[in-house]
Amino acid sequence: MGLILSLLVQGVQMALVVALAPVLTGVVRKVKARLTRRRGAPVLQPWRDILKLLRKEAIVADSASWVFRAAPYVIFAATWVAAALVPTFATNLQFSWSADLIAIVALLGLARFALALAGMDVGTAFGGLGASREMLFATVAEPAMLLITFTLALAAGSSQLSTIAGAMAGPEMGLRVSLGMALVALTLVALAENGRIPVDNPATHLELTMVHEAMVLEYSGRHLAMIELAASLKLLLSLSLIGCVFFPWGIAAPGDGVTTHLTAAALYLAKIALGGTALAIFETAVAKMRVFRVPDFLGIALMLGLLGTLLLFVSRGL
Amino acid sequence: MPPVDAAALIAGALLALGPAALAFGGPARGAIHAAATLLCLLAAGTGGAALLTGTTTTLTLPIGLPWLGARLALDPLAAVFVLLLGLGGAAASLSSIGYYRHDPAPLRSLPFQPPFLGAMLAVLLAADAFSFLMAWEVMSLLSWALVMVDHRDAATRQAGFVYLVMAAFGTLALLLAFGLMAGPAGGYGFDAIRALPPAPLTVAAILGLMLLGAGSKAGLVPLHVWLPLAHPAAPSPVSALMSGVMTKVAVYAFLRVAFDLMPPAPWWAGSAVIVLGAGSAVLGILLAVVEADMKRALACSTIENIGVIFAATGLALAFRSGGMPALAALALSAALFHALNHMAMKSLLFLGAGAVLHATGTRMLDRMGGLIHRMPATAALMLLGVTAIAALPPLNGFASEWLVFQAVLASPALPQSALQMLVPAAGGLLALAAALAAAAFVRLYGVAFLGRPRTPEAAAAPEADRATLAAMGALALLCLGAGLLPGLVLDLIAPAARQLTGAALPAQAHQPWLTLIPVSAARGTYNGLLVGLFVALSAGLAAGVIHRTASRRLRRAPAWDCGFPQSLPDSQYGAGSFAQPIRRVLGRTLLNARETVHMPPPGDPSAARLTVTAADPAWAALYAPLGRGVNATAAYANRFQALSIRRYLSLVFGSLVLLLLGLALWG
Structure with a gap:
């Protein structure tokens, strides 16, 4: 029974994240539009865009190699596997032991590596520009992410996400300064990783400040659809990660019944909607920053991560 | 035949291939490299067999010091490195068959390359201080001769000089370290050293000297300056050997002394090694990010990986002094695993860089581009190599870095609060190095292999020869295999971890789905x-x-590039432009990177110029003052060159009196 349920949970989660990710993007866009007194596209618009792109022919530049054509699938697959291993509504994922938080972060790194290489493949100035800036951001974001992992692993005694989520949901955790710091740091890193304002603007095009859009400039058709879907998945993954680590209320634990799983799923949807709304409000309220200010922005995350870890060494209760 | 006898025979045969090369000359080069390949494979088999049985075999040869003989031993620690040397040596020798085929002067490298392998093997087998130092010195000199193959180039001669100075310095430090270990009784055998453990402070001094001696050969910051000069100057198979294997022989020397010959060191010795390792990792890879020369960038990345290995070794030292053998075994297994992985990745990359150098005639990244269209097999194998060395799953570089991070995560168990604070910070530095490595290798691969060709040579580059491709393919298989099945590799090296720390990781082969479970x-x-x-x-x-249900149509068209496609290939991002953001953010303080714009005055139609400078801080901080000091001392000593006979006689008399006084006081 336990095995069947956890296999079921794993399968449901894999399908759920793919189905839900473009909707989340749609929700964020809708809320942003409403905040700026526009009506906005329907929340299902990203899904429609992806399906439309999938049916179109793909146009590939003459100078592109097979790396350009293979990269979208690698990006999507790595992001999907990472998203499938972050607990969303239940911690008893069948394959959660195949990768801990460090490996999940590294899977996102694999997706970024493939995307940056694809950006360099056509041999245009924009692609290289996006790739070089993306790698700069990653240079600061990755150590920050590791230090956050450290803080969490020290507090929960494991780098395994399901164990961390279980420990965070447990009664003995309580409020801690270091976890607050980790939350702020993780939020900053997530903003940068997903190319949101103030780091990058997902809505820009044809601007010298863009990063993600510059790398995918040459993509079209099914390749672009894969990349868009992966970007949505990454946003969902980030929100799920913050949700399962810092707001694990109601998440189904191993051994819980089917009804608990269903209420947990409903609660998860509410959490994600809330997170998306908060993101939209934040993005409407702040302005984008200069590229060379971003390392300072991420440096704050790095310092908070380190401080959180050191505080835990000073006292396990902080 | 006991494994040690077999290994000694192989080492002797490899050494004998040198004179054979001289006897048979250039036409026999293919046969000689093929023989070296076979011997290396045999060595790898011997090392593997010795690891699987987990036994120690010894041998005493009647050469060397008359009362001691040459003691040889093949224990699990040595076996891990014999395996590493065998695999790396076989790949480099195999690729040499193709690499030197059109070499106009084969006798510049042929008599030295197989004996270089033999000398490294002898270092690993040596079980007394005399044969160890002897083999070490032969290894240094042979590798110097190989660095100097292209001696007509002034830069190569400079590299050779710096390398020779650093090698001499390293051997001096090793000599002093072994002198301290042997003690006043002069027990030069390793078993005699083990039997008489020195005082804790002496242990720390010995470890410091070993860090100088082995660290200078391995490329630990700040003793790394020769490495980006010398490794790329050599022919590419030799670069692969120096970066992939010789640096590991230096790691072996440190492990042998720190864990096997010496009792547990004080905890702060471990923290010093951690700091040096993490610092090397960051500085090395930052140098690689700004380096415009492909092979030099690879050599700088070697500094990074050596840093990772030493950081893990330092953690193992700290856990060992804290009395936690299981965690020490975890950190040490991570170090050994990363050493094996780096051999495979770096040899693969250097062999590929050699193929690119052959094909395009240049090592400068900005004169390549689009090589994936002309050299598809090389490009595919190199892609695997850069993914592995950028520490990305599911390849081997990530598996060993993951293990290092697991050891870092175990640091709360350490008793000293200073170490508890230090280790997470060092872990952050290692993560920074890993992220920078991804940037460095996106840049290296993207500029060299992707995009459009920047020169006619790059546009007409031929594919690599079959021997090199076969060697690269074998190394790529190693990278993939060790990445997918890390548990099997860890089980293989478990006897070495048990020998050095008294514990080992739990057996990984029996875990469900071969999952890596380091602690629990x-x-x-x-x-x-x-x-x-x-x-x-x-x-x-x-x-x-998608291909089945949605669309599989594909159309080729000119690049879109926002509607303004630039036909000039120079409009692509190049090596310098890709590095610019990281150079500005991190390089300004760490590498003293400066950008100056020379604007012509108004009315002058000449072009504006942007000059970018970045320098390794070790030169300015350490070596330039040292060089000035040596020069000043030499100038001062010059005065004693032209004295009158009376003064010389009085100098001689004075020193005689001083020495006699000293003898009277201490004697």
């Missing part, structure tokens, strides 16, 4: 096989479903 399943697990399988399946599934 609740602490953190990783399964390279499943992660790799999942990514491959998801990508295949996505591609299959």
